[in-house]
Every structure is written in structure tokens, then in C-alpha cells.
Amino acid sequence: MFLTLGLILETLHGFKVGFYLDVPNSTRRLMWTLAHAHGTLLSILNLVLAMSIRLLPDWEGTNRTLASRCLLGALVLMPLGFFLGGIFTYGGDPGIGVILVPPGGLLLFLSVLLTAKASGGLSRRG
């Protein structure tokens, strides 16, 4: 999905589409760039988390599920919020869709916290 979004954004660049590139639409450009960047990076982070799980054999139960779901939630909410925020903008402010971003950020924070806590335990043991 975010690969497609990236291709779309590149196409908008390629054809110099004013709707995306003109200075008055700089908020849209920023929001969609952020949507693409967050989507891509959070996707990678999800993969990294999945791969890291086997390094944390003792990390089981609610916390692991919660960390994974929080990261998935962040993956949905943050890019979606930025994307929606860029559809309709109010001058230098994004559209109301951007309201999804802060909860997404909180979920990401929570996920990172839970993962760090689990890996901290691993580090101490190592």
C-alpha cells in the first residue's frame, strides 16, 4: 500500500501536479509525505518486531500481543491521519483527519515501551 502511495507521490512530482506541489498546497505535500514516510517506516518496524520476537523467547503473554497490536494500530492510524489531513487543508493547518495521528503516536510509543522493556530484560540476562 505504501509502496503504491510512494509511486503515486513520485508520479505527482514527475508531472509537476500543482495540486500537490504548488506552494499554496505545501501543507498537503507535507502531510502526504509524512503519510508515506510513516507508513513505510512503521511497516518495516512491524517486520523488525516480528523478526525480533524469536530473540525474546521469554516475552510472552499479554504484553507481546499488546505491543504487536499497538504497532499495528500505529501503522494504520498515523499514515491514515496524515493522508486524510492532507486531502482538505486549512491554509497551513491539515484537515481534521490529522486527529488520528496523536492516538497513533501514543500506540507507537506504547509498543516501543513494551518492546524496550522486554529487550531490557534480555540485555540484563545476556
Next chain:
Amino acid sequence: MDRRYLIVFIVCAVIMVGTGVLWSPDVDEDLTEDLPGQVTGRGFTTSVTCQACHPAQYDAWHRSYHRTMTQVATPSTVLGAFDDIVLEDRGYRYQFERRGDEIWAEMPDPFWFETPPWLMEILDDDFPESPPRIEARVVMSTGSHHMQNYWVRRPDQGDGYLEPDNGALIQLPWIWLIHEERWIPNQDSFLGPPSVSVEGPVRWNGDCSACHSVATEPRASESYDRFDTRTVELGIACEACHGPAEEHVRFYQSPVRRYLQYFRKLWGEDAPDPTIANPAKLDQRRSVETCGQCHSFGEWRDQEGLRRSGVPFRPGDELDEYRSVFLHTEDPEDPLLLEMLETEPTALDDRFWRDGTIRVAGREYNGFLESSGHTDEMTCLSCHSMHEYETPDTQLDPNVTGNRSCLGCHTDYVDEVSEHTRHLPESSGSECMNCHMPHTTYGLFSAMRSHRIDNPSARVSLESGRPNACNLCHLDETLEWTSQYLNEWYEQPLVELDEDERAIAASALWILRGDAVQRTILGWHMGWDAAREVSGHTWMAPYLTQLLVDPYSATRQVAYRSMVTLPGFQDFEYDFLAPLSEREEKTNEALERWIRAGGPQRAGAHLLIDEEAWIDFEEWSRLLAERDQTPVTIIE
């Protein structure tokens, strides 16, 4: 966390923060010192602050000539050629050069030329017989559209008879013509009679800062000879039209307030925002006055305050409280106008047609006030848009271009434009503005649209000298022809005309025996496509040739610009500042070219040219001898 990682993390953080603190872009301290300082504590925030929330409006402003009216002189803003240039004017030499990114001028001290005789007497032997030469850095520019002029700070080495550096920014007495890519003396950039003397210095601090920057404080000394000028922003920026924005910025720092405001707009609430002035939402008069603060001919009432702390008017205020806008009057009573007339007795005659219509461009507010029937509803924004415009040239609102700007209110004519205009629907004669806002104001080597909206009238032309719209398009027709048509179509009374006005084309009369403004405006119209299409162009060369030897340099330049658009004249070279003998030689060449190009295809006694291309020199000379020689100076 591993201690090694912690140390690496801390070192990286320190490097990043340190780089951010220590790094700063190259600041040219000498240049900064020469420019006006920064105004603080008056509620202004500058356009940089506005950009964050209003990118579209900021972008539109950034593309406008308002922004570039005053700029710091840098390689990217300076358009003039400064590479080892030597110029001479009225016996004095001027030398320009680039030193890296800096631009320097070596020239006679402009202050020497304005030293009053009483001071010369006091100084006696100390007063130099010729102007001391000074070397000064160009620090600022004005204009970026038609021409650009430059400002220098008078340096210390000019001392001996005046304070060495009085803080004033002095105009470089040369102007760069952008389209022609050439230098001309400042004195020749205005429409004025020929002069052999050099004018004294123009000070940006007092004369220009009021309208070419935001909220500048000249901070002049009581004797008006020293300045410690401060400004909010160079150029005409956001707060020139919206007023100080600090309260607005503070109020909307909160995202909740911003989004509430957006939603109010979505729900249809469009009440003015009390934290800032918006000319689009101000009361009609206050809105027009926002533009009128600069686009008017007048004086600020508190002259002392003006010199000290600048213009007191803020958008949304009642302009009349602060500024006296001068309208034409035979019996001036305004003390400020009387004061002006003492030092400049022809101030009104120069600037107005005799019917009271302003004839200096850039004073559109005067035209607006003179427009009967329009002052209660129209605003400048009825036709112009500062943030959504077609081109920066006119800043016309693309939603109301052409006749839409008038027909939005004059709905009666929507379906019957042609019945009203008596011209073909798509022709230039059916464009409202061509008849009701003809190009009868002069500025920047050009005729510009009058903003006094009125009807064409042969009577007004006869009584005031203001050319009427009919004869500015139908250049080959007489005033009698106009009078008859206006009588037949609009029941205007016929006017009593003399023999010449009945027999000779009005344009010919205005060019040959008119005053300098009439001649210049007609010279411009001979290059105007709409007039060319209607009147033909093959008979115009002799008239434009006559203007090439006009005593007024600006008139010559306007005529030359029209002439090179004639077939056969595209490569005609001519210097409007060349000595008279050279220019006279050029007139012969111009007439030869005209004959070679085929002479007149439209001719007749009313044009003083017959079909064989013979010019009626007897009549021509008689009319020239009757020319209105009244000196006219258009101070723009």
C-alpha cells in the same frame, strides 16, 4: 543500557546541538549596519510569521511587485548592470562596480547639489567649488517591474560642509530600465521639462519609506537632517494591508482556536476576525482606504509625527483622520495643500486635468473619490485581488475580468452590451473599461487606466483637455465626430468647436498643440493594439516622429516604444536621451522608413497627410506654434 552506547549517544547529541548553536548563515554585517534597523514592540510580526498559516496568501504576495518594491541589494535582487560601468550626466561622472557580491558607486556627493545659498555663505571657503566625490555601497533597491532604482548610505568621506553620515539612504541618481536594459538619469525617468541642473538627493527615509515598506519609523532629527530609521519590513508586506499581526498570531497559537475558526467558516459564519484587519471584510470605505493610504495624492496630517515615528494610519482606521487626500480645487483651503502650493505652486495643475481628474498614475484612490455613483458600493477588491490574481502586472481578480467586473452590478446590460455600446459585442469598443476607464493617467513611461469611472465626453475634452475614450481609440477621428456620435447615441449635447476641432483628428491636435501629458498619452495610444486596429497605423509614423524630438524626454521614450511596434520600425534604433542634433537626424531616418514601408494607407486632410504621403507642413507648423508650452512635471 550499555555505558558505551550511552557515551556515544551523549557525544552525538552534543555535536548536533553544538553545530546548531554555532552555525549561522553568512551575515553581511556592513550591509546590515547600513540598512534601517528593526522596529520592535509595536505589535508587528513580519510576513515570515504569516507564512506558516497562510501559505497560499504568502505565495501570492511573494510573487507580487508589492513584495519587491523595496529589497536589500544582493546579487539575486539587483537587476541593473553594475560591472565596471561609467556613466555621465549633466557634466558629472558616475562609476559603478561589483566587488564580489557587493555593489559600489563612485559619484559626486548628492548633498552638494542641494546646499542652500545661505549655508554656502556661512561656509564660505569651506564650501567646495565642485561636489566632493564619494564612494558608497548600494544597499537597497526599489522596484522590479518596469525599472529599478538604488539606494546608498552616504559615507564618512563626504564631510567638510555637512554632517558626514547622517543616516539617510540616498537615491543613486540613475535608474535601470528593465525592459530596455539600460541606465537613464533619475531626472529623465519622470515626465518633466528639460533641465540642465542636477537635483539634490532623494532620501528614502522620509520620502519613500512611508509606502514602500511596513511601518517604518524615519526617526528624523528636528531639523530633518539626521536619521536613525527603523522598519518592520522592507517592501509592501502583509502588515501594510492587514495591520500589526501580533495579537492575531498570539490568539491563533492555539490549534483549538484555529480549528474552531475553520469550522465557523465551513458553517457559513463569515464574521470579520477581530484580531486583525482584513480589507476583504472591512466596511466598504475602510477597505478602499486601506489601499488609499498609499494610492492617493495627499499629505499625512501630522507631519512632525510622520518624520519621527512614521505613518500612524493602520488598516481599518478612518483615513481622513490621518491623511488629507487632495482633490482638485480652484479655491484651496486645506492648510496642508496650501503649504504644498507654497513650495510647489503648480502641484494641482500638474497632477490633475482641468476637470479635476487625477492624471498621475498610482493615485487611484483619488480617481475613486472622483467617480460619482461608485463610491458607495465598490471597493478596490471589486476588480482586484491581492491573493488570487491573473498576473502580477495588474493583480486583477480572475473571477471578474473583462466586462464581468462591471456587469456584476450593472446587470441591466448583461444581455444587451452591444445595444449599449453600439459596438460589436466582442470588439474592444464593447469593453466597459475602454470607454469608462480610458488610459488617461501617466506613470512609468506609460498611459494607465483612469480610476475615475465616468462617461466619454467631448465637452470634457474640450474644456479640460482630458482626452476622451472615443478619440483615444478612434485616433483618426475628430472631436466633432465624437460629439456627434455621443449626441446621436447617448443624447449628450453637441459641443461648440472651433475650425480645427471640427476638421483635424483630435489625436493630431493633442500631439501637435497639446501639453506634455496629452502628447505623451497620445504617443502611448499610437502603440495600443485596440486603437491600431480601429484607426489603422500607417499614418502614425509622422506623429510619433514629431514626438521623437519632443522637449520632454519621457514623451520621447513613450513615442519610441510605440514607434518600434510599427511595421518597418522593429529595428529602428533611437536614444531618447541623445543630443537634439542626433535625434533630429533620426527623424529623417524615421520618415524615410515610413515611406519605404508604404506610406499611409489611410490619409486625408483631417490627418494632415495625403495619399501620396505628403505632409501638410503649413498646417503642421501652425499647430506646433500653437502648442501648449506650460511646463508640466508629473511627480509619481
